[in-house]
Amino acid sequence: MKPYSPEQPERSEIAALAGPMVLEFGTNWCGYCRAAQPLVERALADYPSVGHLKVEDGPGRVLGRSFRVKLWPTLVFLRDGQELARVVRPTSAGSLAAALDRITA
Numbered sequence: 001m002k003p004y005s006p007e008q009p010e011r012s013e014i015a016a017l018a019g020p021m022v023l024e025f026g027t028n029w030c031g032y033c034r035a036a037q038p039l040v041e042r043a044l045a046d047y048p049s050v051g052h053l054k055v056e057d058g059p060g061r062v063l064g065r066s067f068r069v070k071l072w073p074t075l076v077f078l079r080d081g082q083e084l085a086r087v088v089r090p091t092s093a094g095s096l097a098a099a100l101d102r103i104t105a
Contacts, residue, residue: 002052003028003054004033004054004057005054007055008055008061009053009063011066014078015081015082018080019051019079020050020079020103021050021052021077021078022051022075022100022103023055023075024074024076025072025074025075026057026073026074027057028056030072036089036090036091039092039093039096040073040090043097044100050103050104057072067083070088072089074088074089075087075096079103079104084102085099087099
């Protein structure tokens with residue numbers, strides 16, 4: 001399981017990304033985040049061309065606030081830096097697959 005990175009890219013860097021990307025907000029100690037990891041990893045395995053960036057969120061974290069993150073994990077599905085879908089606290093493969101289909105279509 002890849003840990004959430006404390007490094008915070010600038011919102012402008014995210015907006016400049018080309019192609020499909022999943023931006024995942026959470027923390028390494030969050031129970032919901034840990035429980036969702038197998039589901040997220042399985043879903044992403046079917047989409048090898050999709051980038052995945054795990055960003056540590058919390059008080060004072062500007063990037064999470066700019067995406068209005070309220071609960072963890074929050075997965076923001078982007079294509080060319082634009083949000084096309086969002087899944088909060090995923091519990092099913094279907095919700096992740098639908099969002100991934102949206103950014104890879």
